Amino acid sequence: MNKATTKLLTELRKDGDFNATACINCGTCTGLCPHGLDILPRELFRYVILGLEDKVEANIETIYSCLLCKMCEANCPGDVNITANIRTLRNYINRKHFKI
Amino acid sequence: MLNRRIGVFICHCGGNISDYVDVEEVRKSVENSPGVVLSKKHMFTCSDAAQTEMMKDVLDEKLDGLVIASCSPKLHLHTFRSMSERAGLNPYRYVQVNIREQCSWAHTDNMRGATKKAIALVEAGIAKSCLMPSLSTIRVETVPKALIIGAGIAGLRSALSLARLGIHAYLIEREEQPGGWVGNLGELFPQGKKGPSLIDSLLEQVRREEGITLFTGTELLEKSGNIGNFTVKLKTGQSDTISLNVGAIIVTTGFDTYAPQKTEYGFNDTNVITLAEYERCLQEGTGEIQYNGHTVKRVAYIYCVGSRQKTSESCPSPNTQCSRYCCTSAIHAAILTHKRDATVGQYHLYRDIRTYGKYELLYDEALNLGSIFLRFDAATPPTVHTDGQLRVNVHDTLTRGEEIEIDADLVVLVTGMVPRENKKLVNILKLPIGKDGFFNEIHPKLRPVETVIDGVFIAGTCQSPKTISESVASALSAVSKTAGLLKRGYVELEPLVAMVDADRCVWCDECTKACPYGAIQKVEHNGKEVAEIIPVLCKGEGACVPVCPKDALDVEGYTDHQITAMIDAFSKEMAK
């Protein structure tokens, strides 16, 4: 059972732009991703939106797997800036987790 | 009978009939029946091309009777009657035989049986056609006035449009204050108008308009008469009544909102409210939103409350309909909330987001303003906990069913529209009610504002859930049908009414008791009292026929002679 919170989103935004509000949860991005990792990127962004920090922490490898190839972004019906979001997430993890 | 020239046409109905009935066999079987000079088949008898061919056959073959075996007369009786008229054949000499709903569609698993039955039905139709005389419609002058029941947005708008077309509108409203729901709503989507000011401006126009008479605190007591010329009795105030003559009636009595049960989603808690209540709350004040004495910083919306329900123990007679307006309305409320106080966190728990068409832009706007949407499956709805901090738990299908808990200051139940109870009105007007409890139209696709009661139209949310602009379009559509009916100055009624053989009648009064339309009166004929039919009131229902001890009554188009001939023809064929 997880508590919904906007704290994570607020914290993340210190490390750059993060905006996945336009996501209508269609799954196109995840479907097209050459990696084929089930949570990349839609569900991952959802963890951020809902504030499920432990899930974000548990999937650091996935976050760094992204090739930033933009296959998802080019086809996103909501025009979400997916690569910018990934970069911000990485900055956040660098700061919070790896303490860089 | 042998001197008749009847043409028979069998329809394939594009496969709807011919997939289950051997149309060629039917055609061949009746080719040489007594009275028949022509037997043909068509892919779609209702199409213009087929009608042109049939008309040509009527002229070339000098047909004096027509039998078309196709679908239900409910669909094309008038189509083929007009066609007959255009061909110079009296429209009542055309007989429709239903071999689709009553044959092909009912026996999709038995082609031989269905074909035999179709032949029998057509033979019966031919037998009837041999006995059908030429008839003329009954012409009735119409009154260029209409009664509109319910002065909500649909009623007000129809009144204005009717008046602009030169038809006087009597607009009655049960409450003291007209305006319906819209009068109590705040900012409306999608143009941001305010409900009360919208109603005020409409009312101002209504009051200025000479062609509209508005009665508030008024109800309908009685309706009598016929299409084009009804007499309606209204109760205004405590005990006053007033009688009016109108040509048509438009029902715009609106909807009710679903009232959640106390146990539903914690509705007994004061901070669990309906969308309507939340909207009212949003109208008050500026800046931070206050409810029940506390500031609202977190709102959780639960969608589909009271709509799209399934049968269950707690819900034995479910509201299966989607209420259409609520997804957009809730999302709009979220946008208004955000505009008022951008720090409010809003969570929407939904099954499907139904912001159709242009309303999708509102969904996009709400998303971009920060509303968060979680999806649940109907089988595992969210649970509301009212002990301690108000919170909602949901299994979010968008994160593989992860259980998310949301702390809230307010839980808003997005309630749907349900039909408004009005047994009295339903009885007076004999309004048909559909499976979903809303008033029933003749055909949901092509005739959404007309009912089977001649001259009575339905518009707005009393027919089905709608948004405001949809209600207005519906209201104007009803005005369109009303104007089409009344602007000509007369209507033509069916001549298939009852007839009395005055010589046989001994005035025993049994028939008047049987007639629900009051269409029989006593008159003098050759020194004795006999019954007489009032044609404009008679519906040709036939309840009077069997109760007459002297066999003095018959219904034109369904005479004993005709029915007997039909039964004989049918059974003869089935016995083969």
Add this chain to the structure above:
Amino acid sequence: MLPTDISQELDYDICIVGAGIAGMESALNLGDMGYRVLLVEKEASIGGKMILLSKVFPTLDCASCISTPKMASAAHHPNVTIMVYSEIDEIERKENGTFGVQMHQKPTYVDPNACIGCGQCETACTVAIPDEFNFNLDARRVAHIPFPQAVPKKAILQRNGQSPCNHTCPAGVKPHGYTSLVRAGLHDAAFELHLETTPLIGSLSRACYAPCEKECTRGEFEGSVQIRAIKRFIADRYYELNSEPNYGPVKERKDKRIAIVGAGPAGLNAAFQLARKGYDVTIFEAEEKAGGTMQYGIPDVRLPKDVLERDIKNVTALGVSIRTNTKVESLEKLKQDGFDAVFLGLGCSRTRSKREESADGTTSVKTKAPGRVRSPNTTPFADEIKLAANGVIEINKTLQTSLPYVFAGGDAVTGPLTITAAIGQGNQAAYFIEQFLQGHPLNAADLKELECTDKLAVIAREARLSTRKPTKLLKRENVSKEEGRKAAKLPLTEEEARYSANRCLDCGNCSECHQCVSVCPSNAIDFSMQPIHHQIKVGSVIIATGFELFDAHRKPTFGFGKYPNVVTAMQMDRLLSPTRPFNSVLRPSDGKEPDNIAFVLCVGSRDSQVDHRLCSRVCCMYTAKQAQLIMGSLPLADVTIYYIDIRAFGKGYDEFYEQAKGMGVDFVHGKVADITESSEDEGNLVVRFENLTEGKIEKREHDLVVLSVGLLPNTSAQGMFRGTSIEADNFRYIKEMDEDMEPGVTSIDGVFVAGAANAARDIPDTILHSGAAAVQAAAYIENLKGLVC
């Protein structure tokens, strides 16, 4: 103030643009109210998109069953007039609030009063084009009846300009026509078609410079159609089988006599055309033999004289007498001899270069005269008719000389040109001579033909039809070098001719092969039809132009156009409809009945990437409908629907959705990300998507994929208004200025909008909206009448 009965001045009270369900519903409503309605439709039949559907949701009524009576009612309503195959050019709002509508009826090339809708022309037509009513699933003929329930049920010839080859031929020959006939194996008919224009078929097949081949659009691909070689095949074959023409002089004679001076191509052709009309024609030829340039100017190796002679027999068989060795020097004398009209086909004669002896007589040198000078043989007539400085005859636009009864054509008029051009002038002159003899005014515009097809559009179209593989140019195999050199001169075999003819792209659609003309029992085909322009005064306008479907090619990830078994929902609806192109639901690649069908929702809707973030409103429902119909007609099939949200919001809609689920349709939450072809099962497709319920990426194989395409605005009405434009919203739909309270009211006072022209709508909402628009228009008219202030 306005005159109280402005309606007296109006032709119609309301003009409705578009006769789909919205247009028809508004028309019927207004007609019932007593207003006079003009309903204008750009297609050849009313009915819009609805008549093309199979069944409609949520009642599953057969779409034809419920729309044909509306169509028939609209067609027969005493207050409604319908104009089909017509387009609005411009609408102007007048100061008094009424509207001037300029429109034209496009020529159908079939007289609607004569046409009985029998369909013979369709059977006889030799050109097949993709059928747009079946969304390119199959082909239909150019001469056709739009569909069986068309209202009105009349044939039309859907021409796309005149094919470049037909357009460019100076002689007026229809190469597309005879090529199409050869393609169909109708070689005799090909000869007869050519004969309609000229008897000199054999000669042209050797000596024509073939401008048609230069214009041939196929030339932009691998190479032109070998039109002249096909002509040669036609001529040689026919002459092989028929050493004499199989006709004689025309029985019905006209009592006028015509003299033709010069038996060259111009003169022979003029003689042929006039003799066919029954005139008495005599040709006077100064030389020993007939033929002009063809006889004396072209060597035998190029144009064998026996071919020329056989061609000339085509003329003489009509009773034309050719008096060779007879020089005419006086036009006045011809008149005195009883000729009512004269055609001068005098040609030009050649002057050879001279050899000059040198002064001492030892050598001879060719003079540097400019080659073989050709000068018109017009000198004898210099004082009877006006000549230009260089000796050519001066004529007006109808080929008439300064003497009214004398016409002229060919080299003597144009200067040295081509045989083909001369033939053309002979034909034209024959037409004007007949007009002259009948006492009609001479009008050059009579011979105007359709403008040329847009070749670029044809090239683009061919590129789009990616399933058409280009055919190679005809090559002869196993031939020796010697024979190879001769190959260009050898005639084609029948197989080669048909192969060659099959490369034709049918640029202008109609080939003008005239097969329809020959079979029509009512003589209804009329190639001379021109657009008919109308200026109409109306009180108000309703725009009901409907919607466009999203073009699925714009989403290349779904493979439409690349994989044959990816179809659009409209194609699927056609496959399911009672007027379907095939007997059951088949998949395009191999005609197999599919048993595992996928539907992809939100194709082109809710999608910023194609600039259409809106929801199209009807796709969830029509998909559920198609799914139910498929489960009915293919009971063993599996149907899967991939979605983001299911929008079943109307009356009875959610119940319909539940019903589909109950029938076993698999609704999968997750939009399809992309589609590829299966590497194992031929023609099958693999869809890849995130299964949101499971939270996993999945691939599933299907044998047919249907793309549920969205609705886009039809923007054609927006340029219609003179001096102003009708306001569109951000999505290019026609905007309602107050959509809450005033449905149908646009930015132009008196112009209303109904149905999908204003926003994507389903049929029930369209009916309501159209009723509302009708009432708005009615109120506007009442205002004009001044009855209600």
